[in-house]
Amino acid sequence: MNASDARRDLYALVKRANDDGVITLIHRGSKQEDRVLLAPLDRFPAARKAGTFPSWVLSAAQREFGTLVSRAAGGQPQVLRRSSTPVAVLLPADGPISSTPSDPAAHAAATAGGAVTSQPTPSRDAGRRLATLGDALGDIITPGSAPGLSFGLAGLDAATGGLHPGRLVLVAAPPQVGGSLIGLGAARHTALNLNSRVLYAASGPNRADITRRIIAAEAGGDYARLKTGNLTPHEQEVVQRLRDAPLLIDDGSDLTAEAIAETVPVAGDLALVVVDRLQRARNPRLPLSGEHLPAASQVLRELARTQHVPVLAVLDTDDPAIVNLLDADVILTLTALPDTGETNVTVAERDLGIIGSARLRPDLTHARFLDNTEHAGTAEAAGDRAIRDVVGSDTDRELAAAALPFTSGALQGLPAEATHLLAALRTALAAGNIKDLDELRAPLRALAAAGLRLPGTAEGHRLAAALHAYNAPAPAPTDAAARPAAPEPARPAADGGAVGAVSDADQEVRRDDDDGLVPGDEEDEPQEAVFPALRILKDSVTRSKMHPVPVIRLEDREDGPWPLISEDMDGEPRWVHPDVTSTRINHTRDNGKRVRRNQLDVPASFGDGVLCLIDRNGSFPSACSAVPLAPNKLLHTGPLDAFDKTKAGIYQIDIPDWDYPGMPHPLGRLIERPDDEGRVWVTTPHIKQLERLHREGHLTAPVTIHDSWTGKANESLFKPFYTAAREARTELIQAGGEPYKNYKTRLSIALRLLWPKRPSQRSPFWRPDWRMSMVAEASVRHWLNAFKAVQEGHTLVALRNVDAAIFWTPDETPPGTYRLGTGFGQVKAKFIQPGEFIPEGDD
Numbered sequence: 001m002n003a004s005d006a007r008r009d010l011y012a013l014v015k016r017a018n019d020d021g022v023i024t025l026i027h028r029g030s031k032q033e034d035r036v037l038l039a040p041l042d043r044f045p046a047a048r049k050a051g052t053f054p055s056w057v058l059s060a061a062q063r064e065f066g067t068l069v070s071r072a073a074g075g076q077p078q079v080l081r082r083s084s085t086p087v088a089v090l091l092p093a094d095g096p097i098s099s100t101p102s103d104p105a106a107h108a109a110a111t112a113g114g115a116v117t118s119q120p121t122p123s124r125d126a127g128r129r130l131a132t133l134g135d136a137l138g139d140i141i142t143p144g145s146a147p148g149l150s151f152g153l154a155g156l157d158a159a160t161g162g163l164h165p166g167r168l169v170l171v172a173a174p175p176q177v178g179g180s181l182i183g184l185g186a187a188r189h190t191a192l193n194l195n196s197r198v199l200y201a202a203s204g205p206n207r208a209d210i211t212r213r214i215i216a217a218e219a220g221g222d223y224a225r226l227k228t229g230n231l232t233p234h235e236q237e238v239v240q241r242l243r244d245a246p247l248l249i250d251d252g253s254d255l256t257a258e259a260i261a262e263t264v265p266v267a268g269d270l271a272l273v274v275v276d277r278l279q280r281a282r283n284p285r286l287p288l289s290g291e292h293l294p295a296a297s298q299v300l301r302e303l304a305r306t307q308h309v310p311v312l313a314v315l316d317t318d319d320p321a322i323v324n325l326l327d328a329d330v331i332l333t334l335t336a337l338p339d340t341g342e343t344n345v346t347v348a349e350r351d352l353g354i355i356g357s358a359r360l361r362p363d364l365t366h367a368r369f370l371d372n373t374e375h376a377g378t379a380e381a382a383g384d385r386a387i388r389d390v391v392g393s394d395t396d397r398e399l400a401a402a403a404l405p406f407t408s409g410a411l412q413g414l415p416a417e418a419t420h421l422l423a424a425l426r427t428a429l430a431a432g433n434i435k436d437l438d439e440l441r442a443p444l445r446a447l448a449a450a451g452l453r454l455p456g457t458a459e460g461h462r463l464a465a466a467l468h469a470y471n472a473p474a475p476a477p478t479d480a481a482a483r484p485a486a487p488e489p490a491r492p493a494a495d496g497g498a499v500g501a502v503s504d505a506d507q508e509v510r511r512d513d514d515d516g517l518v519p520g521d522e523e524d525e526p527q528e529a530v531f532p533a534l535r536i537l538k539d540s541v542t543r544s545k546m547h548p549v550p551v552i553r554l555e556d557r558e559d560g561p562w563p564l565i566s567e568d569m570d571g572e573p574r575w576v577h578p579d580v581t582s583t584r585i586n587h588t589r590d591n592g593k594r595v596r597r598n599q600l601d602v603p604a605s606f607g608d609g610v611l612c613l614i615d616r617n618g619s620f621p622s623a624c625s626a627v628p629l630a631p632n633k634l635l636h637t638g639p640l641d642a643f644d645k646t647k648a649g650i651y652q653i654d655i656p657d658w659d660y661p662g663m664p665h666p667l668g669r670l671i672e673r674p675d676d677e678g679r680v681w682v683t684t685p686h687i688k689q690l691e692r693l694h695r696e697g698h699l700t701a702p703v704t705i706h707d708s709w710t711g712k713a714n715e716s717l718f719k720p721f722y723t724a725a726r727e728a729r730t731e732l733i734q735a736g737g738e739p740y741k742n743y744k745t746r747l748s749i750a751l752r753l754l755w756p757k758r759p760s761q762r763s764p765f766w767r768p769d770w771r772m773s774m775v776a777e778a779s780v781r782h783w784l785n786a787f788k789a790v791q792e793g794h795t796l797v798a799l800r801n802v803d804a805a806i807f808w809t810p811d812e813t814p815p816g817t818y819r820l821g822t823g824f825g826q827v828k829a830k831f832i833q834p835g836e837f838i839p840e841g842d843d
Helices: 003-008 008-019 058-064 067-074 104-114 133-141 152-160 178-192 207-219 232-244 257-267 291-309 320-326 373-389 394-407 416-431 434-449 458-470 532-540 621-625 669-671 685-694 719-735 737-752 768-791
Strands: 024-028 032-041 055-057 080-081 087-092 168-171 199-201 247-248 268-279 311-315 330-337 343-347 353-364 370-371 574-576 580-588 594-599 610-616 645-654 681-682 705-712 795-800 804-809 827-832
Touching: 003 008, 003 024, 003 067, 003 705, 003 795, 008 024, 008 032, 008 087, 008 330, 024 067, 032 067, 032 152, 058 067, 067 087, 080 320, 152 343, 152 353, 152 370, 152 416, 152 827, 168 178, 168 291, 168 320, 168 370, 178 199, 178 207, 178 268, 178 330, 178 370, 178 416, 178 645, 199 257, 207 247, 207 768, 232 669, 257 291, 268 291, 268 685, 291 311, 291 394, 291 532, 291 804, 320 370, 343 795, 353 416, 353 827, 394 416, 416 434, 434 458, 532 737, 594 705, 621 719, 621 737, 621 768, 669 681, 669 737, 681 768, 681 795, 685 768, 719 737, 737 768, 768 795, 768 804
Parallel strands: 055 080, 168 311, 168 330, 199 247, 199 268, 268 311
Antiparallel strands: 024 032, 032 087, 080 087, 330 343, 343 353, 353 370, 574 795, 580 594, 610 804, 610 827, 645 681, 645 705, 795 804
């Protein structure tokens, strides 16, 4: 396989090497002078030792693949990894390994059998790939590895160890014992307390039943009364809080295990799958019933393993003959105890039999289970041991332990925000995550200072004391801490950035790690805000029927398409007509700040005239009216014969030739950053722009797509946000002053939060493809408007950013292709004489 094809298929080749032991021969150069093997780590065990050989995350390896092949062919192994885990290695195919590892032990491993030329370990041709015991130990004792998800019941968590990815857990319970409530409790805890995405596949109960049970459990309301539709004020508040919960319900007809397995990959970043329920008696309307159950269980078990997600399935019988047929990894058998009013849960593993048990207290009026208070001390003690002597202070650990009865669901009475924060504290302590602990301190102190109303019980008194201790005054500040606070960072321009041709070039180039946000921007605006842009944007996304994935999980961001996305993909032009002279001159603003501005000198050949400065209003929010993007996960779709209009995402293409006189390249600054094969990654708006230019005859060749990551396309995800922003602008622009300034600031913050760059920024979004698609759409619209004017005979002098164009007009009349006005997409026009500096734009 040549290096170009291997670069394109790198993820698939690494997966084959890692999963099946397949070795791929890759060559590079016209005479195939560089030949390497992409091999599993079994062929070169020394590569497993961190820091021994050069290593690359797959996204970086794909970008620099030609260089990696040359280095590996020269004898220097190149380790490929997913995040921090090595998964494959590039080795020389024809020569020895010449580089010497820095670690003596690793060098000994390399020279004593670690190389390809030594005795091989099994591959696809000689058997299945084998893992060493050391590899397996690394998988289970890696520091900071994620604990199992909680059932929301401390006693059950202690007995089971939680819900772990890759395992099928079966809840076996006769009717009327409450098996479904175990699944619902785990779903509630994961979605509401952890804010993690859950798919609830309902075969039997419908979405109305499930929703009422969630309201009853969260609000402590009467489940039977909720069926009448009468809600108390408290229950109505709970309903409002639940609207944004990341819980997806599928109660459609013909719900099969195969349909669930097909839904999971496109639902995106699921933390848990609940199947409620598998029915023992055959029902022709329910595929998950009767004789279909064993096959369905196998599909669900395979789903858990391949998608690395816990699958919790509820079975409506505890008959051992049926349970054993389903071959689950873990089995929870529920038995009602009439004498005590409790429910006993027996925990068994498939190969080991019974490993533990727990007692729960059914609270069927409120559609939930609670921890048995008689066993709460034992559960709490176990919880205390889980976080003892790991990280954090004694105050941290006492607060987490005191909050356990509330965060586990055994006791009610805390606001949802408080429960979420305290659960996050416990998770950070258990995982040893110092960074998360540091980020939680400020909101926890604010919570402690707020004066929560707590139950007058022993548990409530303990939590109150722990909160009081947490908010105790800190020691006297050091000299560093006593220094004056730094001034708040300057805000970026709101609607579409400063007018491109009028802003300082040194300040225009924004680094990929600079998003223009400051701490606190991610918080919802107060109810009285002039324009609560972030809340409106969140609502715009959550109301979509496509179940968007607004946040890509942290552990997935170093792989797949995400490292391929950069700020350069905006395609914004930085263009001045080649016959025009642009000079930077010093200028002092009205506020006394010294900046540099552009001065444009137009040649005499342009004739008489003036410079017409076009400033486009609200370029970014205007683009939100129809941004082509993929609401769900991006899947690797590889090279494409042609652009598929039903898909959206990112595409790797050749830079097309462009020689239209008087117009910049349609890809703007993207053409300045090609890879070593002259290719660039673009978003869907630019693909559609190039397709249009080819249809109209302005490009001689169609777009060639060498690689792609795509999903089902949608253009209306941000449409409600656009509509609200447009209506608010119409009113506020007349008022002007602080309300309008605040409106523009909140618009800018909301759209920048689509791709926050700092880990500490707890944005409700992390979708760089959404952000760059929106910016690219604004850039494309800006370019096309200028192109129409040039086609009608107007002379374009400069085109910059997403909103600034300068034309040479003889009669002080702007090009007729632009609409003058204050609305979105309309423009303001100014005229200045040649040789004058370009003034500051305003809005």
